[in-house]
Each structure stands twice: as C-alpha cells, then as structure tokens.
Amino acid sequence: MARSVYSEITPEMEALANLCVKNGKIDPELYAKYDVKRGLRDINGNGVLTGLTDISEIRSSRMENGVKIPCEGQLFYRGYSIEDLVRSMPSDHSFGFEVTAYLLLFGELPNKEQLDGFIKQLSFYRTLPTNFVRDIIMKAPSGDMMNTLARSVLTMYSYDDTPDDISIPNVLRQCIQLIAIFPLLSVYGYQAYRHYHDGKSLYIHQPKPELTTAENILRILRSDKQFTPLEAKVLDIALMLHAEHGGGNNSTFTTHVVSSSGTDTYSAIAAALGSLKGPKHGGANIKVVRMFRDMKEQVKDWTNENEICDYLTRLLDKKAFDNAGLIYGMGHAVYSVSDPRARIMERFAEGLSKEKGREDEYGLYMRVARLAPQVIAEKRRIYKGVSANVDFYSGFIYSMLDLPMELYTPIFACARIAGWSAHRIEELINAGKIIRPAYKAIHPERAFPGMEGET
Structure with missing residues (x-):
C-alpha cells in the first residue's frame, strides 16, 4: 500500500507537470538560429569532435578526391579489426571476451602466459562479499535489472577499503573486479526478482573458475547449469562485439564526463549503467x-x-x-x-x-x-x-539462447564494462579539464516583482 502512494500521480502533480512543460518548451527554430549541435551532432548526424581516444575506431566512410564516400562499416579495437579478432578465436571453448577485455585495457593482444594470468585474476575476483547476495541483492528486488545492477555497483563502494583512490593501479583493480562480477550481479538480481515477484524457485549457482565469462553466464542462469558449445560460443561472440564502440556512444561518453570530475569508479560506472538502460541505447x-x-x-x-x-x-x-x-x-x-x-x-x-x-x-x-x-x-x-x-x-x-528479456541490457553491460573501464582509465591518465560543454540561456532577464504585502 505504501509503495502505491509513493507512485501515485495526484492532480496537483499533473498541474505542476503542465507548468513544467509550459515554461520548459524551447522554440525548435532557436537551435538552428544559434547553430546548436543537438545531441552533439551536426545536421547530417555526424558527431561533434569532443575528444581523442586510442581505444577503438569506427569507420563508416572514406575520402576520395576530397569527397566523403560511405563504405562498409568497420570497427577496430586498439587498431585490430573486430572481424579479424572474431575470426582468430578457436571454434570452441573460446575466451574471446577475455582476450578482448585484455586488449581494450592494456592496448595489446595477450600472449598465452598473459591471458592465463588475466583469466586467473578474473576468476579470483568473480566472487561477491560475504552475505552480499542476501543483504543487498535479495532486498527490495527491482523490476528492472539495470537498476538492480547499478544499485549493486554503488553498494560495492562500501566494501572497498580505498574506494576514492583514483590512482591507475587502484582503478585498474576496481575495473577488473567489476568486469568479473557483473555477470553475478546481473543474473543473481534476476533470480531474486523472478523468485519474489513471479514465485519461481530460487537458485544461486556459483561460477566455475575454469569456464569462460559466457559459459559462466549460462551456467549460473539455468536451473540445470547446462549449455551447448555453440550456445557458449555465440554468447562469447556477442560479448566481444558489445565490449566497445568508440568514445562517443552515450554511455561511454558518460563514463568520460563523470570520470573527468575525479569521482570514484563505482559512481562513474553506475552513471554509465543509467545511460545504457535507455531504450535509445542499450534497450x-x-x-x-x-x-x-x-x-x-x-x-x-x-x-x-x-x-x-x-x-x-x-x-x-x-x-x-x-x-x-x-x-x-x-x-x-x-x-x-x-x-x-x-x-x-x-x-x-x-x-x-x-x-x-x-x-x-x-x-x-x-x-x-x-x-x-x-x-x-x-x-x-x-x-x-x-x-x-x-x-x-x-x-x-x-x-x-533462452535469455530472459529482463537480462538483455544487463548482458550488454557485462560486455561494455570492459570498454567503459578502458575509457575511464584513459580519461584519468590524460587528466584533462572537467568536461563542461556550453548551453546558451535564451530567457530574457526579468525584474523581481514586489512581494505580497510589501509597502
């Protein structure tokens, strides 16, 4: 009953909302008059250049005799074509996402020893603090798994002894830990939701250290923990493809914006999650x-x-x-x-x-x-x-893959956390000014009216 009261839109609230709309509407012609790049894009949809990155590149055109010609799209991670990267992965039991995450974070492909060490780090961190599932994930489960994921990420701040240390070694440690636990936070959040809201059986499976990220997602999600090699391979490829997409996409740009303020890793990643949740982006x-x-x-x-x-x-x-x-x-x-x-x-x-x-x-x-x-x-x-x-x-x-629709966007986040982490570290390494674009005020100045009862 209490929740319905908090969610109720009263007639008074409707009236106030109408006032917001009345005084918040901006004449669309003013955007053209002041040459405003809405959405940080020009009239042709091209993004306004706001930064530099060494992490990934998107190509959709080429120059011929000074003319821009559309071409087949290409995506590069640290200079490597995504198609070559996918093609290089073995046909089965592929740690493709792990290779991709290493490449994005460190700027080069790992050799066998480096990859094995990175996988061991992910396995070491792929565990949650004691009673975290009971005390955090099980309490007041949200109907949207992205909100559950964001809440869990913010709560991890409380379990970190040095949460505000933005030195690169500490941020790297935090990022690797988040890459490792995102699948747990997402799937366990869904299990709690379906148990308390849908009355389904509750099962919390532990990940296995020898399995890939994709295999562990399928393992902890399914009641019988079973999956086929092709299912795991396809999910692994999906994680590789969603891991990164340039510095200008909405959630990655959010990571840069929030990181530029000097805030902690958990706040920056929670902000990126809020962006990715939007139906125009991750949904x-x-x-x-x-x-x-x-x-x-x-x-x-x-x-x-x-x-x-x-x-x-x-x-x-x-x-x-x-x-x-x-x-x-x-x-x-x-x-x-x-x-x-x-x-x-x-x-x-x-x-x-x-x-x-x-x-x-x-x-x-x-x-x-x-x-x-x-x-x-x-x-x-x-x-x-x-x-x-x-x-x-x-x-x-x-x-x-029989993934519930509630997990579609969180699975996207399980991949993109690798790209967000790389961009956060890049922003902190280059330590530029806080990102602050300009907005032009269009309301005329007004004299303050006399207060009622003044003499």
Missing part, C-alpha cells in the same frame, strides 16, 4: 524482439515479401506495433552501408537457428533486413543509407 534490442513478436502475429506468410513490406509500411505510418513510426533495429548514428557487428551476428544467428530449429524465423529476419531499407527509402527523406544494426540480430540471438 534497443528489446524493442526489436517485441516488434518481431507483433510482426509474426500480423504477417501470416513469413515468406511473402509483399505482406512483409505492407507491415513495414504500416510501422513507418504509425499504424502498427507501438505506433512510433520506427522500424527498430534499422539504421545507426554512424554506420550507413552496414554495421560490422551486425554482419558477424548474422552469421552466428544462422548457425544457432539451425541448432534451435528456428530457421523460418531466421528467414523472416533476413527478409526484413533486406526489405526495410527499401521501404524506408521510399517513405522517408534520409541523408545517409540505412542498414540493419547489431540490435537487429542480438535480441533474436538472446531469445534463441
């Missing part, structure tokens, strides 16, 4: 899965391209699914011709769909990936090409 693949659920109900023949195009057109006309006018999973802020992560995901989605007996659904995804850009080009005026992005396939892959 996008959930929208894709839900859109396809609706599509599979509305489109009777999944092989009929005319029927598919009709549904896609209704999406853009705000007459289908959530009436937002969007085809989720299509288009990207940087990539136009293709998203390299999506190309890789597509290949592994095909193999997993065969193992899971979902080839028909995979076929539907492939038809939408091909037809959607055509429909968008016909219906919308666009400045650059549109193609399927990584979220288009990741949600489908997660569903085939």
Whole structure:
C-alpha cells in the first residue's frame, strides 16, 4: 500500500507537470538560429569532435578526391579489426571476451602466459562479499535489472577499503573486479526478482573458475547449469562485439564526463549503467524482439515479401506495433552501408537457428533486413543509407539462447564494462579539464516583482 502512494500521480502533480512543460518548451527554430549541435551532432548526424581516444575506431566512410564516400562499416579495437579478432578465436571453448577485455585495457593482444594470468585474476575476483547476495541483492528486488545492477555497483563502494583512490593501479583493480562480477550481479538480481515477484524457485549457482565469462553466464542462469558449445560460443561472440564502440556512444561518453570530475569508479560506472538502460541505447534490442513478436502475429506468410513490406509500411505510418513510426533495429548514428557487428551476428544467428530449429524465423529476419531499407527509402527523406544494426540480430540471438528479456541490457553491460573501464582509465591518465560543454540561456532577464504585502 505504501509503495502505491509513493507512485501515485495526484492532480496537483499533473498541474505542476503542465507548468513544467509550459515554461520548459524551447522554440525548435532557436537551435538552428544559434547553430546548436543537438545531441552533439551536426545536421547530417555526424558527431561533434569532443575528444581523442586510442581505444577503438569506427569507420563508416572514406575520402576520395576530397569527397566523403560511405563504405562498409568497420570497427577496430586498439587498431585490430573486430572481424579479424572474431575470426582468430578457436571454434570452441573460446575466451574471446577475455582476450578482448585484455586488449581494450592494456592496448595489446595477450600472449598465452598473459591471458592465463588475466583469466586467473578474473576468476579470483568473480566472487561477491560475504552475505552480499542476501543483504543487498535479495532486498527490495527491482523490476528492472539495470537498476538492480547499478544499485549493486554503488553498494560495492562500501566494501572497498580505498574506494576514492583514483590512482591507475587502484582503478585498474576496481575495473577488473567489476568486469568479473557483473555477470553475478546481473543474473543473481534476476533470480531474486523472478523468485519474489513471479514465485519461481530460487537458485544461486556459483561460477566455475575454469569456464569462460559466457559459459559462466549460462551456467549460473539455468536451473540445470547446462549449455551447448555453440550456445557458449555465440554468447562469447556477442560479448566481444558489445565490449566497445568508440568514445562517443552515450554511455561511454558518460563514463568520460563523470570520470573527468575525479569521482570514484563505482559512481562513474553506475552513471554509465543509467545511460545504457535507455531504450535509445542499450534497450534497443528489446524493442526489436517485441516488434518481431507483433510482426509474426500480423504477417501470416513469413515468406511473402509483399505482406512483409505492407507491415513495414504500416510501422513507418504509425499504424502498427507501438505506433512510433520506427522500424527498430534499422539504421545507426554512424554506420550507413552496414554495421560490422551486425554482419558477424548474422552469421552466428544462422548457425544457432539451425541448432534451435528456428530457421523460418531466421528467414523472416533476413527478409526484413533486406526489405526495410527499401521501404524506408521510399517513405522517408534520409541523408545517409540505412542498414540493419547489431540490435537487429542480438535480441533474436538472446531469445534463441533462452535469455530472459529482463537480462538483455544487463548482458550488454557485462560486455561494455570492459570498454567503459578502458575509457575511464584513459580519461584519468590524460587528466584533462572537467568536461563542461556550453548551453546558451535564451530567457530574457526579468525584474523581481514586489512581494505580497510589501509597502
């Protein structure tokens, strides 16, 4: 009863909210008048240059005779192509994510001895403080696992003897520990939620030190702790692809902004988690899965391209699914011709769909990936090409792995914590000024009115 009172929106609150909207609305024409780069992007969607990084690079175009030409998207981690990195991993029992995390943190590929040592460090830290699950994760479980994850990260501050020490050795220690425990915080948070809210059986499995991060996620999530080699491999690849994506994506830029203030690691990472939670960022693949659920109900023949195009057109006309006018999973802020992560995901989605007996659904995804850009080009005026992005396939892959939708974004975070950590350390090493962009005030100055009762 008490919680409903706190959540209630009263008529008084509605009135105050209307006042906020009335006095908070800014004339859109003023953004053009003052040349404001909304979203730190220009009119063509290109990001405003705000910093330098040596961690990763995104390429979506090339210069020919002084002209910018769109090209197949490429992603580089510390100079290495993500496609080469994925291709170099063995076919089974791959520590691909661990290799990726080492590369992002230290700037070079590990040899066998270095990788073994790094894996041992992760295994050593892959444990939670005594009674942490009981006292923190089990108490007041949230309906959103990202909030549970953020709360747990902030609470880890209390278990750290030197939480505010931002020397590189200490921050590195904190970051490796967070990389190690993110899967535990995420999955245990989900187990607590499904037990207390859904009445399901509660089981807390311990990770095994010899298993990869991907294998341990599947092990501690499933009641029987079982998984196939292909399932573990595909999840490992997904973690590699989501580990990093440049300094300008919203959550990584948040990491830079918050780290530039000199705050502690737990506060910086919790802020990044808050950013990633947003449906425009880490929650996008959930929208894709839900859109396809609706599509599979509305489109009777999944092989009929005319029927598919009709549904896609209704999406853009705000007459289908959530009436937002969007085809989720299509288009990207940087990539136009293709998203390299999506190309890789597509290949592994095909193999997993065969193992899971979902080839028909995979076929539907492939038809939408091909037809959607055509429909968008016909219906919308666009400045650059549109193609399927990584979220288009990741949600489908997660569903085939039987991951609950509540964990889609936390799994993203389990990967991206490696990139956030690398960027936090880079920000602290280079110790620039606190990040403080400008906002122009547009309200005219006003004389303060006399108070009631003044003489």
